[in-house]
Amino acid sequence: MTLARKHLLGIEPLERAEIEEILGLAVSMKELLRQDLKKSPALRGKTVINCFFESSTRTRSSFEIAAKILSADAVNWSSSGSSVSKGESLIDTAKNLEAMRPDILVIRHAASGAPHLVASRVGCAVVNAGDGAHEHPSQALLDAFTLRERWGSLEGRTVAIVGDIRHSRVARSNIYCLRKLGARVRLCGPPTMIPIGIEALGCDTTFDLREAVTGADAVMMLRIQNERIAGSLFPSTREYSKLYGLSQAKTSWLKDDALILHPGPINRGVELEPEVADGERSVILDQVENGVAVRMAILQLLAGGVA
Amino acid sequence: MSQSELFLVNGRLLDPATGVDGVRTVHVVDGRIRSISADLPSNTQGVKVIDCAGKLVLPGFIDLHAHLREPGEEYKETILTGARSAVAGGFTAVVAMPNTRPPIDNAHLVRFVLDRAAEAGLARVYPSGAISKGQEGKDLAEIGDMVQAGAVCITDDGRPVMDPALMRRALEYAKTFDLPVMVHEEDLHLAAGGCMNEGAVSTRLGLRGSPNVAEDAMVLRDIELCALTGGRLHIAHLSTAGSVRAVRDAKRRGLRVTAEATPHHFTLTDEAVGTYDTRAKMCPPLRTQADVDAVLVGLADGTIDAIATDHAPHSAVEKDVEFERAANGIVGLETALPLTLALVRSGAISLMRAVELLSLGPAKAFGLPGGRVAEGEVADLAIVDPEAEWRVDPARFESKGRYTPFEGWTLRGRVDLTLVGGAIVYESKESGR
Numbered sequence: 001m002t003l004a005r006k007h008l009l010g011i012e013p014l015e016r017a018e019i020e021e022i023l024g025l026a027v028s029m030k031e032l033l034r035q036d037l038k039k040s041p042a043l044r045g046k047t048v049i050n051c052f053f054e055s056s057t058r059t060r061s062s063f064e065i066a067a068k069i070l071s072a073d074a075v076n077w078s079s080s081g082s083s084v085s086k087g088e089s090l091i092d093t094a095k096n097l098e099a100m101r102p103d104i105l106v107i108r109h110a111a112s113g114a115p116h117l118v119a120s121r122v123g124c125a126v127v128n129a130g131d132g133a134h135e136h137p138s139q140a141l142l143d144a145f146t147l148r149e150r151w152g153s154l155e156g157r158t159v160a161i162v163g164d165i166r167h168s169r170v171a172r173s174n175i176y177c178l179r180k181l182g183a184r185v186r187l188c189g190p191p192t193m194i195p196i197g198i199e200a201l202g203c204d205t206t207f208d209l210r211e212a213v214t215g216a217d218a219v220m221m222l223r224i225q226n227e228r229i230a231g232s233l234f235p236s237t238r239e240y241s242k243l244y245g246l247s248q249a250k251t252s253w254l255k256d257d258a259l260i261l262h263p264g265p266i267n268r269g270v271e272l273e274p275e276v277a278d279g280e281r282s283v284i285l286d287q288v289e290n291g292v293a294v295r296m297a298i299l300q301l302l303a304g305g306v307a
Numbered sequence: 308m309s310q311s312e313l314f315l316v317n318g319r320l321l322d323p324a325t326g327v328d329g330v331r332t333v334h335v336v337d338g339r340i341r342s343i344s345a346d347l348p349s350n351t352q353g354v355k356v357i358d359c360a361g362k363l364v365l366p367g368f369i370d371l372h373a374h375l376r377e378p379g380e381e382y383k384e385t386i387l388t389g390a391r392s393a394v395a396g397g398f399t400a401v402v403a404m405p406n407t408r409p410p411i412d413n414a415h416l417v418r419f420v421l422d423r424a425a426e427a428g429l430a431r432v433y434p435s436g437a438i439s440k441g442q443e444g445k446d447l448a449e450i451g452d453m454v455q456a457g458a459v460c461i462t463d464d465g466r467p468v469m470d471p472a473l474m475r476r477a478l479e480y481a482k483t484f485d486l487p488v489m490v491h492e493e494d495l496h497l498a499a500g501g502c503m504n505e506g507a508v509s510t511r512l513g514l515r516g517s518p519n520v521a522e523d524a525m526v527l528r529d530i531e532l533c534a535l536t537g538g539r540l541h542i543a544h545l546s547t548a549g550s551v552r553a554v555r556d557a558k559r560r561g562l563r564v565t566a567e568a569t570p571h572h573f574t575l576t577d578e579a580v581g582t583y584d585t586r587a588k589m590c591p592p593l594r595t596q597a598d599v600d601a602v603l604v605g606l607a608d609g610t611i612d613a614i615a616t617d618h619a620p621h622s623a624v625e626k627d628v629e630f631e632r633a634a635n636g637i638v639g640l641e642t643a644l645p646l647t648l649a650l651v652r653s654g655a656i657s658l659m660r661a662v663e664l665l666s667l668g669p670a671k672a673f674g675l676p677g678g679r680v681a682e683g684e685v686a687d688l689a690i691v692d693p694e695a696e697w698r699v700d701p702a703r704f705e706s707k708g709r710y711t712p713f714e715g716w717t718l719r720g721r722v723d724l725t726l727v728g729g730a731i732v733y734e735s736k737e738s739g740r
Contacts, residue, residue: 012511090629111629112513113583132631134513169513196516197507 003301007119007126010135011176019180022297023145029300030293033069043072046303047102050129051093053079053109058264058288059129059138063106066295072103072303090114091121098122103303107131112169125302133167138298139263140173142291144181146283147218149290150259155182160212162188162244163222163271164233165205166195170222170263175201188212189222189244192233209244210253218259221246221271237270247273251281259283311355311729312336314348318359318690322366323663324679333364335686338728342682359690362723366666366680367399367687371460371489371567371673372543372615373640375401375432377423378416379408384620384707386420389640390429392618392706394733396640397665397689397722400431400677401618405442406464412437412448414456421457429732431687433459433675438477438488442466445473447480454484459673460541462489465590465635469495471528478538487565487673489541490529492550493591497521502631504577504592512580514631519598522591523549530557533564541672542566544617546591548601555610565672566605567615570646571637571712573602579712585626585633586712589617603655606664613669616643620708638701638708645718648693652719690724697721697737 003018011019032040048067050060060076067074077097084093090109097105104125107115112132119126130136147154159178165171165187175198178185185203187194194205206212213219224240234240246260260272260281268274277284313335320331320343332348334341348356375389384392386403393401403420405411411420417434424432436453440446442463450461461481468474468490481488498517503509505516526542530553533540542554545566557564571589576596579587587593605611619636626633647665651658670678677687699716701709725733 089624089627091627109629111631113630116582117629132513133515172511172513195510196505197510200507201511 006302008137008298008302009115009119009126009128011137011140011173011180012135014180016180019141019144019177022141022294022301023148025297025300026145026290026294029296030290033289033293033296038069039071040069041071042300043067043070043303046072046104048072048074048104048106048299049097049100049102050074050076050106051097051108052077052129053084053107053114054130055080056108056130059108062291063129063295066292066299070296070300072299090117094118094122098124104299127298127302130169132169133172134169135173136169137173138291138295139170140177141298142287142294143174143220143261144177145290145294146261146286147259149286150283151217153182154178157217158184158186158215159218159220160186160188160216161220161222162209162212162246164193164224165189165198165222166193167225168222172201174220175203179203186212186216190234190240209250213253213258215255216258217255218261219246219254220261223263223265224267224270241270245271245273246276248275251276254281261287264288311338313355313357313729314351315357315359315364315688315690316347318362318364320364320680321659321662322680323659323667325681326659327680328659331364333680333688335726335729338686338730340680340682340684340686343680357690357724361692363691363693364680365397365662365689365691366678367689367725367727368397368644368665369669369675369678370398370401370616370618370640370643371541371613371669373401373403373618374406374620374636375403376620377407378419383622386423386432387427388705388707389618390424390427390432392638392640392704393430394725394727395705395722396642397644397691397725398430398640399687399689399725399727400433400675401640402433402435402459402673404464405435405437405462406466410437410442411435412440412442414449414452417453417456417458430727433457435460435462435489437461438463438468439473444468444470447473447476450480450486451484454486459675460487460489462543463491465491467491467493467495467525471532474529475532475536478532478536478540482536482538485539487539487541489543490525491543492522492525492529492545493517494521494525497524501592502588503580504594506577506595508577508580512583517592519547519549519594522547523553526550526553530554530562530564533557533562534560537563539563540565544569544572544591544615545611546572546594546598546602548598551601551605551610555605555608558610565612566610567613567669568602568606568611569615569617570639570643573599573606573650574646575712580630583630584712585628585630586637586710586714588630588633588635589619589637590635603650606650607656607660611664612672614643614647614664615669616640618706620706621710626710638704638706638711640706641704642699642711642713642718644691644722645720646713648720649718686726686729688726689722692721692723694719695721695737
């Protein structure tokens with residue numbers, strides 16, 4: 001089983017069938033992950049390099065564990081203290097890593113499009129593990145997997161995404177993924193965080209949290225980056241939390257069976273009150289577990305190993 | 308130029324200054340146009356005769372906005388390679404921008420540029436000087452000294468003059484010399500580090516966008532300062548519908564405002580960024596179709612005075628990197644003519660207007676010689692095959708720059724011959740002459 005493409009750079013270029021294929025394989029990967037002896041020889045002899053130009057313990061660990069369960073040799077490379085801090089260009093770094101003959105480069109980078117640049121210059125497969133404010137495809141796939149696990153299908157469902165849409169790669173990938181799987185998407189945040197033309201991706205926007213979450217089958221809260229406050233996107237975390245945070249009281253606006261997601265790490269008390277983050281509707285820890293399963297499926301499909 | 312004499316025969320002469328459009332014989336003696344006649348020369352004994360049948364004979368093009376990178380960034384371009392690129396594009400004169408290293412902010416550097424240009428002996432190179440010392444936007448540079456050395460305008464070029472009081476002083480002070488003040492209009496606070504046009508495309512790509520208003524607001528500010536001071540304002544590479552509207556209004560008010568537009572801004576939209584193609588990264592950024600349409604109207608109705616290239620060669624070090632880190636700018640001199648002729652074919656402007664925008668318009672905006680094909684004028688001429696098709700292959704550019712969004716495009720219209728002061732400074736290898 002392989003994917004019809006060499007790289008996973010984003011959800012936007014994927015066909016629905018390709019998304020289904022990844023999610024389908026992730027089901028058996030999750031079974032493997034939950035086994036007592038969680039090891040498959042599928043990627044034995046394959047090498048995966050995690051190239052993180054931007055720090056992220058969670059995503060990097062998730063890819064690393066996924067690779068190791070499948071018996072690939074996983075190497076973590078980070079830009080801090082590396083040749084990059086000495087001024088090496090991205091292309092040179094990528095070519096040097098490629099010369100070590102990896103099968104897959106997993107790339108996290110603060111610049112939108114960086115994985116595309118690398119993919120155009122190297123022979124091995126490239127997985128986008130988050131680029132700037134562009135895409136974070138494995139996150140969207142694990143979110144879709146988590147929702148599908150609960151619902152069976154996303155067809156006809158409505159998902160509200162709340163927070164800093166402008167700077168969020170999670171939002172963009174989720175908009176594409178949810179739409180391709182038949183769900184409706186509502187975006188919500190202060191106007192300073194809703195970028196011009198986002199509706200062109202096929203979603204509705206509102207500045208009113210109540211309107212966004214009313215009737216939604218799931219609410220996806222985005223992390224507010226504290227560094228954004230300096231950009232005057234909102235006056236204070238206090239005010240943001242009051243207007244756009246999900247408190248226990250506001251959960252009364254939600255449908256009884258609505259699910260709550262968050263890509264992590266949570267700013268407790270800002271996006272979500274602790275009671276909500278840990279409450280019955282929350283599937284946040286499911287997301288983390290499913291992240292490993294989905295990334296196993298991605299690596300397996302791109303490395304072309306035998307299952 | 309040396310003692311010389313030649314005849315250009317059978318070519319279709321277009322001269323926007325007199326409105327002449329017809330087959331003429333142009334007689335050039337000692338670098339100047341001796342006569343223009345409807346008849347073939349009777350006696351050509353011992354005189355060079357160039358047959359221009361099927362070709363256009365045009366006033367040499369004048370680029371108000373070219374980056375020649377010398378001194379300081381010779382790995383990107385030199386005055387020699389820039390001048391070669393100019394004449395290959397039919398440009399017989401270019402205004403060199405001062406954002407070199409160090410910036411051209413004193414008379415010595417102005418003279419340096421002129422000396423280098425004289426050594427090259429190709430296109431005429433007119434230096435521009437910085438508005439402020441070091442282009443730092445704080446204190447006025449020695450403008451008078453630079454003018455006496457030969458500077459034809461002042462500009463801080465890629466750096467917008469953010470301080471409105473400094474801009475006012477620049478416009479006032481430059482009146483002493485009747486000097487145009489050229490401005491890159493971008494409010495850096497509103498641009499907020501944007502690396503492409505703000506809109507649906509930047510949102511999809513997750514790139515920071517710079518909104519039209521970052522340009523519009525500065526254009527409006529400087530037009531009012533122009534009205535206040537009575538100075539001469541030249542707006543570089545305008546790219547938005549709002550800028551076109553503002554300049555049109557300013558001209559109606561009788562203000563001394565001129566403006567230029569670039570081939571990339573009237574040909575491409577922000578869609579050209581595609582998947583992070585740094586060949587489409589420029590400042591101001593490529594805008595939307597509505598802006599392109601407004602620029603085309605501005606070119607047709609006289610709001611925009613000149614087509615300028617903003618020729619900005621860069622090396623792979625600056626361009627073959629992440630989009631948001633990449634330098635702004637592209638090679639422009641060698642593709643300007645066919646991209647302008649494409650506007651004639653699409654019906655946006657007439658052929659005569661196209662010629663005017665490339666020659667007489669810029670000459671008038673800056674008060675430069677040339678731009679006319681008339682008796683007594685300097686023989687700065689471009690002979691153009693309007694139908695010749697060629698594929699843009701940056702490896703074959705005369706410029707050291709290799710980055711253009713038009714790479715691989717098939718363009719129509721080729722410069723076959725360029726004369727500066729009656730001397731042939733460029734001849735196309737493909738012209739078949």
